Amino acid sequence: MPDFLDLHGSTNKVVRALAEAGMRRHGLHLGQNLLLAELWRQDGRTPGEIAAAVNVTTPTVVKMATRMTAAGLLTRRRDERDNRLVRLWLTDAGRALQGPVEAERRSLEQQLTADLSGAEREQLMQALAKVHRTATDLLGGPVEPTGH
Amino acid sequence: MPDFLDLHGSTNKVVRALAEAGMRRHGLHLGQNLLLAELWRQDGRTPGEIAAAVNVTTPTVVKMATRMTAAGLLTRRRDERDNRLVRLWLTDAGRALQGPVEAERRSLEQQLTADLSGAEREQLMQALAKVHRTATDLLGGPVEPTGH
């Protein structure tokens, strides 16, 4: 009888493995699709912007971008006006993945929740959202007792 | 409007961070408590046994055991009868953590699900179990088309 922590963790693990397998079919690693998704939404963003958008630290994006640049999905270019900034631009290869990867993602989503009724799915999402919020509050709260 | 994949992933992330913080209060990293839990249940098990029990690969356990040995929580000793085997033994420090860590874990569990009614919690667990099962089937199925 696993408790919630174990169940959620192990579920995440297997879901993650499934997503990883799906992305690998397109030559991607898990996580890289999130970075790409941000560039599909708007090309030429900075590592910091992307990091904030996908809720990850900047070094994570930098490392990922380095690998993806080597893989020919991205190019790095410094901003003309502000030389501290680096902007990431999609290559044709990176752009070409949008359709297939988004389809793959939808397929995964659908397969995963295939065994759930509409109501079950809805309740699951709401409960997860509640837990998410609770955990976020617990994390942020104790960190800054004095607030500002 | 995040889909299930995003919601589950981000929930996992924040839950994980919370658990990490809780474990760090006892000088542990997340994951190490699982290894310890196996030894608390029965001391002197092998890396392979533990890996199977916590659903992780053997190298993961080996690395973790190396760090935990350096941290003074474990000792490594080769099996007398079968010299291929290595057995992990708790030190006093490792044994002493059982009470506090288990309490911390229960506390986390309770805090996380505090906003859920009993019914909600039950439904959440069942839905997660369904997804877990579905994902596991999807992972294992396509791998071995011919079965044996």
Place this chain on the structure above:
DNA sequence: CTGAAATCGATAGTCGGCTAATGACTTGTC
């Protein structure tokens, strides 16, 4: 206009996870 402060990317190092390849030791078979 100059120097301090803020911003931003890159690097180093840690942890958990994985796969693939090594190496040591048992076991099983002929």
Place this chain on the structure above:
DNA sequence: GACAAGTCATTAGCCGACTATCGATTTCAG
């Protein structure tokens, strides 16, 4: 009994994520 096959742990190397630090650049105050 010897040699092949199987079983284990270990190592190496990759990926995602984090913190801490460094370096370069811009901005802002004086």
